[in-house]
Amino acid sequence: MDTYVDDMILQVDRLFDDGEYAEGRKILEEILEMEPDCGRAHNHIGWLYYYKLDNYRKAEYHYKLALKFSPKYPATWINYGNFLNYLGRFQELQKHVDLAMTVPGVSKAVMFNLLGQANEAEGLHKQALNYYYEAYMKALNKNDYKLFLENFNRAKDKTSFWSRSKLFFAKTKEAAATKK
Numbered sequence: 149m150d151t152y153v154d155d156m157i158l159q160v161d162r163l164f165d166d167g168e169y170a171e172g173r174k175i176l177e178e179i180l181e182m183e184p185d186c187g188r189a190h191n192h193i194g195w196l197y198y199y200k201l202d203n204y205r206k207a208e209y210h211y212k213l214a215l216k217f218s219p220k221y222p223a224t225w226i227n228y229g230n231f232l233n234y235l236g237r238f239q240e241l242q243k244h245v246d247l248a249m250t251v252p253g254v255s256k257a258v259m260f261n262l263l264g265q266a267n268e269a270e271g272l273h274k275q276a277l278n279y280y281y282e283a284y285m286k287a288l289n290k291n292d293y294k295l296f297l298e299n300f301n302r303a304k305d306k307t308s309f310w311s312r313s314k315l316f317f318a319k320t321k322e323a324a325a326t327k328k
Contacts, residue, residue: 153179157188164192169200187218191227198231207231222253229262238266257286261296268303276303 156179163172173196179189194210197203211231214224225248232241245259264279280300287293 153183153186153189157192160189160192164196169196172196185217187214187216187221187224190214190217191221191224194224194231195227198227198234204231204235220251220253222251222255225251225254226258229259233262233266233269236269238270241266255286255288255292257283257288257292257296260286261292261299264296264299264303268299268306273303273307277307 156175160172160175163169163175173193176189176193176196179186180193183189190210191214194207194214197210198207201207208228208231211224211228214221215228218224225244229241229244229248232238232244241262245263248254248259249256260279260283264276264283267273267279268276277300280296280303284293284296284300287296
């Protein structure tokens with residue numbers, strides 16, 4: 149990627165930070181006209197389609213192109229992992245994480261956290277705990293550290309006897325009120 153395209157990507161980052169998504173998209177489309185194999189631009193436009201425009205078909209299309217053209221760009225591995233997790237595509241997520249763990253620069257902590265979230269969503273709280281623990285232990289910044297600890301504690305709460313008992317009694321009380 150040449151310096152001009154690098155500068156354009158940085159400009160897109162600034163525009164996105166300022167909430168200027170339409171302007172950022174125009175620049176990304178310009179980049180892709182010049183360099184259709186620019187993985188970073190595909191990642192950014194995939195992010196835009198996923199997070200801001202709720203167009204999952206286009207988001208996935210661009211994420212896959214980003215992985216194809218820039219397989220060593222860590223952000224795409226994380227963004228596409230979040231995408232798969234959000235859509236509940238947990239088997240695909242597992243395969244994706246397995247590959248991502250081999251890519252230099254991809255945060256293993258973030259990948260373990262994604263697996264924790266997937267397992268928690270599936271009701272597999274003990275497995276989620278193991279993944280959150282791994283994420284917590286590999287966290288290298290304060291924000292991740294706190295987030296992974298919160299995730300661990302939430303999953304731990306879901307496995308406790310008292311938490312399950314409270315939920316059972318709340319459901320029983322709700323069912324009784326519905327019958328009246």
